[in-house]
Amino acid sequence: MSKALQVAALENGTVIDHIPPEQLFKVVSLLRLQYLNNRITIGNNLGSRKMGSKGIIKISDKFFEEDEINRIALVAPKVKLNIIRNYEVIEKKRVTLPDVLTGIVKCNNPKCITNNEPMKTKFDVIDKDRVILQCKYCEIKTDKEEIILSKGK
Amino acid sequence: MKPRSLVNIEDYDKEDILRIIETTEKFKKNPNRSLLKGKVCATLFFEPSTRTRLSFETAINRLEGRIVGFSDTATSSATKGESLRDTIMMVSNYTDLIIMRHHLEGSARYASEISHVPIINAGDGSNQHPTQTMLDIFSIYETQQTLENLTITIVGDLKYGRAVHSLIEGLSHFKPTFNFVAPDELKIPKKHKLFCDKKSIKYREFTNFSPEAINEADILYMTRVQRERFTDLMEYEKVKNIYVLRNDMLADSRENLKVLHPLPRVKEISPDVDDNPKAYYFEQARNGVYTRQAVICDLIGIDVES
Numbered sequence: 001m002s003k004a005l006q007v008a009a010l011e012n013g014t015v016i017d018h019i020p021p022e023q024l025f026k027v028v029s030l031l032r033l034q035y036l037n038n039r040i041t042i043g044n045n046l047g048s049r050k051m052g053s054k055g056i057i058k059i060s061d062k063f064f065e066e067d068e069i070n071r072i073a074l075v076a077p078k079v080k081l082n083i084i085r086n087y088e089v090i091e092k093k094r095v096t097l098p099d100v101l102t103g104i105v106k107c108n109n110p111k112c113i114t115n116n117e118p119m120k121t122k123f124d125v126i127d128k129d130r131v132i133l134q135c136k137y138c139e140i141k142t143d144k145e146e147i148i149l150s151k152g153k
Numbered sequence: 154m155k156p157r158s159l160v161n162i163e164d165y166d167k168e169d170i171l172r173i174i175e176t177t178e179k180f181k182k183n184p185n186r187s188l189l190k191g192k193v194c195a196t197l198f199f200e201p202s203t204r205t206r207l208s209f210e211t212a213i214n215r216l217e218g219r220i221v222g223f224s225d226t227a228t229s230s231a232t233k234g235e236s237l238r239d240t241i242m243m244v245s246n247y248t249d250l251i252i253m254r255h256h257l258e259g260s261a262r263y264a265s266e267i268s269h270v271p272i273i274n275a276g277d278g279s280n281q282h283p284t285q286t287m288l289d290i291f292s293i294y295e296t297q298q299t300l301e302n303l304t305i306t307i308v309g310d311l312k313y314g315r316a317v318h319s320l321i322e323g324l325s326h327f328k329p330t331f332n333f334v335a336p337d338e339l340k341i342p343k344k345h346k347l348f349c350d351k352k353s354i355k356y357r358e359f360t361n362f363s364p365e366a367i368n369e370a371d372i373l374y375m376t377r378v379q380r381e382r383f384t385d386l387m388e389y390e391k392v393k394n395i396y397v398l399r400n401d402m403l404a405d406s407r408e409n410l411k412v413l414h415p416l417p418r419v420k421e422i423s424p425d426v427d428d429n430p431k432a433y434y435f436e437q438a439r440n441g442v443y444t445r446q447a448v449i450c451d452l453i454g455i456d457v458e459s
Contacts, residue, residue, distance in 0.1 A: 109258060111256070111257055111258050111278050111279075112257065112258050112259050113237070113255075113257045113258065113259040113260045113262075113263045113277075114259065114263075116257050117236055117237055117238060117263065118236060118238075119238070119263065135259065136259075136262065137258070137259025137260075137262045137263055138258035138259035138277075138278070138280055139161075139258075139259070139280060139281075140258070141344070
């Protein structure tokens with residue numbers, strides 16, 4: 001079983017490791033993996049010496065743009081990324097929140113224009129460590145615990 | 154390139170504020186100039202506001218500009234379900250400047266991203282109303298002949314009052330000292346205190362409208378304590394008369410003290426204050442026209458000679 005999960009099993013692509021199990025499907029949704037045609041392996045509640053249990057996602061032939069992959073820092077700031085080429089890990093990375101989040105998070109203010117017009121939300125990340133966002137439009141702040149991801153493709 | 158807009162008082166830095174004050178002074182001396190001849194300005198009031206709209210329209214009329222627009226959504230295509238985006242696209246094709254008030258927060262910022270003419274935010278829900286702040290700051294400058302190192306006592310609803318929050322931001326460039334006087338339920342929110350801390354601005358908080366807070370102030374900025382803001386009406390009954398300014402309370406105040414209020418006033422300033430030369434709120438409202446003339450010309454890029 002553990003052999004089947006070897007990172008090296010991927011020829012080319014991205015492995016997202018050490019995902020907290022309860023955040024795994026949020027990571028799937030943030031990266032819009034449901035719309036990809038690439039070969040994807042998802043494992044959850046796997047044993048982990050460090051975390052107790054963890055989730056892992058392996059995506060073949062997919063290399064994310066920084067901005068795209070960094071989104072997942074919203075829900076899983078401690079994940080590890082392995083970039084694989086020819087069965088070898090050529091790069092290990094961590095994720096950091098980008099300065100601006102566009103179209104990812106919903107504004108919690110019902111009177112905000114973004115909840116009343118067909119438009120994308122935009123948030124400034126004003127505190128990357130504590131994950132505090134500020135809506136570019138209505139200027140209301142959203143704490144980590146209050147973050148709701150926006151729906152739609 | 155996107156034109157410059159005024160959506161939030163933070164769009165103005167210290168130099169911008171001083172430049173607008175200088176231009177406002179010129180308009181106060183002579184408000185009737187044909188600087189907007191040949192220009193068309195839109196006043197889009199998705200939410201009614203007589204005072205603000207009349208002030209903007211007076212400003213434009215005195216500059217001989219023309220006005221198109223609407224004063225409530227009943228007469229706009231928003232009732233037909235048109236998006237704000239489409240309305241702004243259309244109007245920015247017709248006009249040289251858009252002044253808008255909207256009940257949704259962030260609407261003016263969004264409009265400024267779409268429009269290819271400048272947007273002036275005349276109020277977006279409870280968020281921002283930057284020309285109110287500019288006229289407040291102008292009135293402070295005019296009465297004190299400086300903005301630096303002043304002591305400003307702000308009284309009333311410091312929790313929800315948008316004029317108060319913007320005033321703190323606007324004055325933050327000028328080393329002010331604030332006295333915040335409010336009942337517990339309407340205390341200044343923590344984020345504004347953190348803002349003051351970050352900018353090394355001194356402040357004190359009072360729950361009583363104490364003589365100390367009045368007597369050491371250069372400016373006494375009064376706001377309305379509204380009944381509907383209280384979750385506990387007993388609490389409202391307890392405090393409603395505490396934050397009322399009466400003329401005798403100004404007896405030991407500084408010579409240079411002026412009393413400001415964003416209006417409309419209800420009971421928080423007793424009518425006997427009106428005749429005191431320290432009462433400045435009606436003159437402050439008049440300054441709204443000159444300030445808006447200055448902001449409009451500045452955004453369109455019109456030089457104003459003295």
